[in-house]
Amino acid sequence: MVAARAGVSRATVSRVVNGSPKVTPDVAHAVQEAIEAMGYVPNRAARSLASRRTQSVALVVPESAARVFADPFFASVVQGVALSLGETDYTLTMLIESELQPGKTRRYLLGGNVDGALVVSHHTGDHSYASLTDSLPVVFGGRPIEGNAPENHFVDVDNVHAAEIAVEHLIERGRRRIATIAGPQDMPPGVDRLAGWRRALERHGLDDSLIEVGDFTPASGASAMRRLLERGEGVDGVFVANDQMAIGAYSSIRAAGLSIPGDVAVVGFDDDNYAASATPPLTTVHQPSIEMGATMARVLVDLIEGRPVESVTFLPTNLVVRASA
Amino acid sequence: MVAARAGVSRATVSRVVNGSPKVTPDVAHAVQEAIEAMGYVPNRAARSLASRRTQSVALVVPESAARVFADPFFASVVQGVALSLGETDYTLTMLIESELQPGKTRRYLLGGNVDGALVVSHHTGDHSYASLTDSLPVVFGGRPIEGNAPENHFVDVDNVHAAEIAVEHLIERGRRRIATIAGPQDMPPGVDRLAGWRRALERHGLDDSLIEVGDFTPASGASAMRRLLERGEGVDGVFVANDQMAIGAYSSIRAAGLSIPGDVAVVGFDDDNYAASATPPLTTVHQPSIEMGATMARVLVDLIEGRPVESVTFLPTNLVVRASA
DNA sequence: TTGAAAGCGCTAACAT
DNA sequence: ATGTTAGCGCTTTCAA
Numbered sequence: 252m253v254a255a256r257a258g259v260s261r262a263t264v265s266r267v268v269n270g271s272p273k274v275t276p277d278v279a280h281a282v283q284e285a286i287e288a289m290g291y292v293p294n295r296a297a298r299s300l301a302s303r304r305t306q307s308v309a310l311v312v313p314e315s316a317a318r319v320f321a322d323p324f325f326a327s328v329v330q331g332v333a334l335s336l337g338e339t340d341y342t343l344t345m346l347i348e349s350e351l352q353p354g355k356t357r358r359y360l361l362g363g364n365v366d367g368a369l370v371v372s373h374h375t376g377d378h379s380y381a382s383l384t385d386s387l388p389v390v391f392g393g394r395p396i397e398g399n400a401p402e403n404h405f406v407d408v409d410n411v412h413a414a415e416i417a418v419e420h421l422i423e424r425g426r427r428r429i430a431t432i433a434g435p436q437d438m439p440p441g442v443d444r445l446a447g448w449r450r451a452l453e454r455h456g457l458d459d460s461l462i463e464v465g466d467f468t469p470a471s472g473a474s475a476m477r478r479l480l481e482r483g484e485g486v487d488g489v490f491v492a493n494d495q496m497a498i499g500a501y502s503s504i505r506a507a508g509l510s511i512p513g514d515v516a517v518v519g520f521d522d523d524n525y526a527a528s529a530t531p532p533l534t535t536v537h538q539p540s541i542e543m544g545a546t547m548a549r550v551l552v553d554l555i556e557g558r559p560v561e562s563v564t565f566l567p568t569n570l571v572v573r574a575s576a
Numbered sequence: 577m578v579a580a581r582a583g584v585s586r587a588t589v590s591r592v593v594n595g596s597p598k599v600t601p602d603v604a605h606a607v608q609e610a611i612e613a614m615g616y617v618p619n620r621a622a623r624s625l626a627s628r629r630t631q632s633v634a635l636v637v638p639e640s641a642a643r644v645f646a647d648p649f650f651a652s653v654v655q656g657v658a659l660s661l662g663e664t665d666y667t668l669t670m671l672i673e674s675e676l677q678p679g680k681t682r683r684y685l686l687g688g689n690v691d692g693a694l695v696v697s698h699h700t701g702d703h704s705y706a707s708l709t710d711s712l713p714v715v716f717g718g719r720p721i722e723g724n725a726p727e728n729h730f731v732d733v734d735n736v737h738a739a740e741i742a743v744e745h746l747i748e749r750g751r752r753r754i755a756t757i758a759g760p761q762d763m764p765p766g767v768d769r770l771a772g773w774r775r776a777l778e779r780h781g782l783d784d785s786l787i788e789v790g791d792f793t794p795a796s797g798a799s800a801m802r803r804l805l806e807r808g809e810g811v812d813g814v815f816v817a818n819d820q821m822a823i824g825a826y827s828s829i830r831a832a833g834l835s836i837p838g839d840v841a842v843v844g845f846d847d848d849n850y851a852a853s854a855t856p857p858l859t860t861v862h863q864p865s866i867e868m869g870a871t872m873a874r875v876l877v878d879l880i881e882g883r884p885v886e887s888v889t890f891l892p893t894n895l896v897v898r899a900s901a
Numbered sequence: 902t903t904g905a906a907a908g909c910g911c912t913a914a915c916a917t
Numbered sequence: 918a919t920g921t922t923a924g925c926g927c928t929t930t931c932a933a
Contacts, residue, residue, distance in 0.1 A: 260904045265928055273902060292687035296630065297926030300621040300909045307669070312658070321849050326651050333637075333672045337680075342689075344632070345668045347658045355662075362617035364667075469853035495850075502855040524646055525820075525850065528794035530827040585920045590912060598918055622910030625925045 257285030268293055307342035308551055309360060309368040311380065322467065322495065323523035324540050328371055328392055331544020339552055341366070361386055367555045369547050388554040390547045394439050394563075404554065406546045406564040410440050413536045413568040414447025417518045418490050420534070421576055422455055426488030426516055430461030432475040432500060434492040441467075444492045444520060461486060465496045472496025476503035486515055488576065494519040494526045494535055497575075501529065516576035531574035539566050582610030593618055632667035633876055634685060634693040636705065647792060647820065648848035649865050653696055653717055656869020664877055666691070686711055692880045694872050713879040715872045719764050719888075729879065731871045731889040735765050738861045738893040739772025742843045743815050745859070746901055747780055751813030751841055755786030757800040757825060759817040766792075769817045769845060786811060790821045797821025801828035811840055813901065819844040819851045819860055822900075826854065841901035857898035864891050 257264070259278060266274050267282040274282075285291075299305045310332060336343050344365060348356045360368055360383060367388035370380050383389050384402050391405035421429050431448040434441030445462070452459040463478050465471035472491060479486055480503065491497035497519035504515055511517055511531055519526060522537035546564055553560045582589070584603060591599050592607040599607075610616075624630045635657060661668050669690060673681045685693055685708060692713035695705050708714050709727055716730035746754050756773040759766030770787070777784040788803050790796030797816060804811055805828060816822035822844035829840055836842060836856055844851060847862035871889055878885045 261927075262904060262906095262929080263902090266903085269928085275902065278902085292683050294625070294687070294926050295689045296621045296624040297909090298928075300619070300625050300911085301926075301928040303909070303928095305621065310670075321648060321651060321655075323646065323648070326646060330646075333670055334674075337672050337674045337677070342684075343670045345635075345658055345670055347662045349659075349662045352662070358617055359667075362620070364620050469850055473853050498850060499853045502853055502857075505855050525794055525823060528798050528824045528827055530830050532827075586911075587913085587921080588919060591919085594912085600918060603918080619910050622925090623912075625927085626910075626912040628912095628925070 257282045303363075305364060305366050306340055307344050307365050308336070308548075308555070309344045309346050309365040311346045311348060311356060311360075311368055311370045311372075313348045313372045322493075323525070324493065324521045324538065325371060327523075327540035328544040328547070331541035331546075332369060332371075332548045333544075334541070335545035335548035336552075339548075341552060357383075367551045369551055371547075388551060390551040390554065392543065392547055396437065396439055396442075401562060404550055404560065404562045406543055406550060406566065407439075408538050408543070408566050408568045410443035411447040411450065413520070413538075413570075414444040414490065414492075415451045416568075416570050417520065417536050418448050418451035420570055420572070421488040421490060421516055421518055422451065422457070424488070424512075424516055424576060426576075427457060428461065428485045429457060429488040429490065430463070430479045430486045432472055432479070432489060432491040432496050433462060433464045434467050434496075436464060441492060444490075448490050461489075465492070465499075467493050467495060469495045469499035472499025473502045474499075476500035477506075480504070480507050480509075488516040489518075491517060491519050494521040494523045494533060497533055497535070498525055498529055512574065512576050518570075518576045522571055526571075527573065529575070534573045534576040535571055537569050537571045539568075542566060582607045628688075630689060630691050631665050632669050632690050633661070633873075633880070634669045634671050634690040636671045636673065636681060636685070636693055636695045636697075638673040638695070638697045638705075647818075648850070649818065649846045649863065650696060652848075652865035653869035653872070656866035656871075657694060657696075657873045658869075659866070660870035660873035661877075664873075666877060682708075692876045694876055696872075713876060715876040715879065717868065717872055721762065721764055721767075726887060729875055729885065729887045731868055731875060731891065732764075733863050733868070733891050733893045735768035736772040736775065738845070738863075738895075739769040739815065739817075740776045741893075741895050742845065742861050743773050743776035745895055745897070746813040746815060746841055746843055747776065747782070749813070749837075749841055749901060751901075752782060753786065753810045754782060754813040754815065755788070755804045755811045757797055757804070757814060757816040757821050758787060758789045759792050759821075761789060766817060769815075773815050786814075790817070790824075792818050792820060794820045794824035797824025798827045799824075801825035802831075805829070805832050805834075813841040814843075816842060816844050819846040819848045819858060822858055822860070823850055823854055837899065837901050843895075843901045847896055851896075852898065854900070856900050859898045859901040860896055861893050862896045863893050867891060 264282055267279050333343055346356050369390050371392035381403055394405055394407050433445040436442055449459045463475035465475040491500055497517055500517060504511055509515055519533050519535035522535045526533040526535050543566055550560050589607055592604050658668055671681050694715050696717035706728055718732050719730055758770040761767055774784045788800035790800040816825055822842055825842060829836055834840055844858050844860035847860045851858040851860050868891055875885050
């Protein structure tokens with residue numbers, strides 16, 4: 252290690268680089284200068300081999316989740332993760348869970364290649380990662396599909412509650428035949444938003460039979476809306492489980508010669524960047540997606556470094572009222 | 577290295593793990609079994625320290641990065657990169673260029689932490705990475721903003737040509753007052769698509785003064801369209817530099833009481849997943865975004881491993897005619 | 902507070 | 918074809 256030409260030993264340089272407290276300021280300074288001057292950059296591999304820490308965390312993305320990237324909500328979460336990690340010394344390794352090579356991801360994670368993992372996805376499958384929790388710090392985006400073990404960490408929003416608020420809004424606007432386009436029922440947000448819709452309706456004694464399920468894509472929203480309309484039972488409002496499907500629903504509503512919100516009011520979920528510029532601008536539940544990602548990263552780093560963290564973090568949502576309802 | 581309990585030396589195990597040809601099948605087999613049995617996973621850090629290869633590549637995302645993830649086109653490119661890399665032994669490290677810590681990315685890349693880098697972004701700034709080219713294999717997504725040095729590798733589509741085709745379509749449909757909502761003029765796709773629009777118009781002797789510039793976001797598309805309409809010079813067709821802005825333009829066209837494509841026909845660019853479910857479905861230029869990402873990854877790996885590669889790869893586009901024009 | 906020395910787990914000549 | 922022997926560049930006891 253050439254930087255030892257600052258007149259000290261490699262050990263001392265190492266101490267300076269790692270910000271050890273027990274180095275005389277003078278010496279530290281001299282070393283810093285030598286480092287600058289020589290453009291020294293520590294070798295990650297060597298460092299991690301010696302210290303048994305990798306300074307990197309994995310972002311696990313289930314592949315069926317090709318979807319993940321197409322979904323603006325996820326994209327924001329990833330962005331938040333990346334930005335937040337950028338301020339630390341951790342590096343982000345993206346792992347796409349390949350169906351062709353099952354176990355590859357798992358082996359990678361357990362092989363000591365990362366100090367922790369972030370798992371984002373709406374999907375059921377995630378749960379398989381829960382078992383990693385006791386060998387590696389893991390933080391999930393969104394609650395697990397079923398009961399949560401106390402040692403699982405995740406950050407989420409209260410989907411049930413947020414959905415209720417959204418539906419209440421529709422009711423306040425005088426709507427009585429309120430349908431929903433739900434998300435996949437094997438994903439927590441899909442289940443929870445549907446539950447919230449139902450709860451609000453029940454509270455007001457309204458019919459809760461107008462349900463169609465989509466898969467969070469615009470196309471599925473369009474066809475779900477079409478089915479809803481074809482029932483011929485009348486619909487004057489619809490709560491859609493995400494904005495992408497809401498935009499799809501717009502098409503079908505218009506194709507049926509109906510107006511928004513005149514004939515049918517629509518409320519979405521996510522507040523992605525299409526929501527505001529849709530025609531009409533979409534009333535929707537805002538989720539702090541970037542912050543969710545940032546929080547996941549922060550929690551994971553705290554976990555890795557042994558700082559105290561709460562195992563579940565809920566972030567607030569709010570209804571953004573625009574012109575569609 | 578305990579797996580040597582297969583009765584051979586660590587060197588042999590190493591050979592087996594790395595698929596060296598000079599190992600007796602029998603021995604290789606025995607070692608494989610020992611590996612399975614013991615659940616052995618090679619340590620990346622040690623391996624990379626010894627071999628001076630990291631088996632990982634960086635995905636560099638310049639910009640306040642926000643944009644990149646919000647843009648479905650980029651999201652697909654990233655997805656393609658990740659999927660393609662998933663089939664190799666390379667790992668993907670995401671680097672967000674932070675404005676707060678300039679040089680951090682650069683140092684990381686030059687610090688021998690990765691075997692190569694992928695740079696995606698529309699932005700001018702990229703060019704600063706061109707200088708990395710001679711210290712590290714680098715593949716760019718999209719051509720550099722200015723003249724390209726022969727040693728720079730990139731994969732792209734022919735934006736000028738694709739835009740021409742799109743505008744020709746508008747002309748064939750009988751449109752004569754054809755405007756464009758261009759992308760930022762410091763980004764190659766922004767410049768090239770505008771050039772293609774102009775070229776087609778000139779060829780037909782049509783007016784090429786109806787230009788407004790946006791920044792690829794839906795909101796900017798909406799306001800650009802509004803400005804175009806407010807000119808009061810008449811517009812019966814518009815070529816928009818990306819789908820997100822096209823969707824934004826839809827709003828303004830409708831807000832002005834005009835119909836699509838009756839009063840103004842619109843053609844977009846990207847064929848992102850909102851295009852097909854817009855109302856009306858958007859006619860747009862399809863870019864093989866996932867494949868672009870996959871190609872970038874493939875080219876980079878070839879470069880790293882010293883296989884022959886062509887320095888620029890153009891992928892084909894095609895016009896997808898739907899209902900908006 | 903600093904230096905010396907011993908590895909971290911693996912690969913890569915060099916022998917055999 | 919396989920084993921031996923050195924390191925890769927850093928961190929980390931342990932002494933001084």
